[in-house]
Amino acid sequence: MQQEIDWSNMTAAEVGALADEETIVILPVASTEQHGPHLPTGCDAILTAEIARRVALKVREQRAVLVAPTVWVGLARHHVAFGGTFSISFATYHALLRDVVRSIRDAGFSRILIVNGHGGNIAALSVLTDELAHELGVRLAATTYPMLASQAGDIEPILEDQAQLQHACEAETSMMLAIRPELVREDKLAEAHQPGYVKGDSSPLSDPITVWTSFKDFAPSGVRGDARRATAEKGEKLFEVTARHIADKLIAGEPWSR
Numbered sequence: 246m247q248q249e250i251d252w253s254n255m256t257a258a259e260v261g262a263l264a265d266e267e268t269i270v271i272l273p274v275a276s277t278e279q280h281g282p283h284l285p286t287g288c289d290a291i292l293t294a295e296i297a298r299r300v301a302l303k304v305r306e307q308r309a310v311l312v313a314p315t316v317w318v319g320l321a322r323h324h325v326a327f328g329g330t331f332s333i334s335f336a337t338y339h340a341l342l343r344d345v346v347r348s349i350r351d352a353g354f355s356r357i358l359i360v361n362g363h364g365g366n367i368a369a370l371s372v373l374t375d376e377l378a379h380e381l382g383v384r385l386a387a388t389t390y391p392m393l394a395s396q397a398g399d400i401e402p403i404l405e406d407q408a409q410l411q412h413a414c415e416a417e418t419s420m421m422l423a424i425r426p427e428l429v430r431e432d433k434l435a436e437a438h439q440p441g442y443v444k445g446d447s448s449p450l451s452d453p454i455t456v457w458t459s460f461k462d463f464a465p466s467g468v469r470g471d472a473r474r475a476t477a478e479k480g481e482k483l484f485e486v487t488a489r490h491i492a493d494k495l496i497a498g499e500p501w502s503r
């Protein structure tokens with residue numbers, strides 16, 4: 246079994262030894278942005294890298310797999326009003342991902358799964374996955390990490406105050422408590438909720454009408470959902486269930502079998 250899965254920890258020759266059209270490269274993409282009063286701005290990048298790592302650890306027993314460095318910046322205009330946020334335009338994101346994916350291809354790989362951890366990137370990735378797959382001649386797929394587990398009904402039973410992942414919420418805070426508890430400002434947890442939030446509410450960002458909305462207008466605390474009852478135990482379960490669903494697809498040869 247292949248031991249190392251982190252591209253950045255390997256020499257160029259070691260990466261090259263894995264270059265094959267069957268090898269899977271996981272590319273984590275995230276954002277660096279405000280995450281409420283209690284979580285660090287690097288939350289999405291930290292969580293997405295951890296999901297990617299766990300997926301690869303599950304997959305490597307059956308398939309060669311590598312985790313590329315995390316793309317830490319994304320489309321986060323809706324968080325800018327809070328400060329502490331990096332955001333790039335769609336044009337820049339397109340150019341950035343095109344060159345990152347091209348680099349992976351040029352290193353000898355053609356199966357690439359983008360694992361996304363930021364809601365603001367979803368619409369862009371839908372377009373880019375199609376466009377870059379054709380332009381660069383790679384088998385490119387993308388998933389936003391909780392989606393498979395959520396669709397299977399495996400997220401809701403873990404959470405008490407939310408039905409799904411939101412933002413700086415019960416789920417993200419729990420996952421941070423599971424792996425980086427020293428980065429969670431526990432003295433701010435009492436403020437880490439959205440007044441009026443009702444379990445099952447979906448994000449305004451997924452409304453059927455698309456309109457520019459600042460996150461600050463509907464979630465002035467910077468939190469969508471309710472993080473007050475977050476626990477490390479819930480976080481560990483969320484990591485495992487989300488990573489397992491993605492790993493199962495990869496082990497089965499999907500999404501490239503269709």
Ligand SMILES: [Zn+2]
Binds near residue numbers: 289412413
């Ligand atoms: Zn987040």
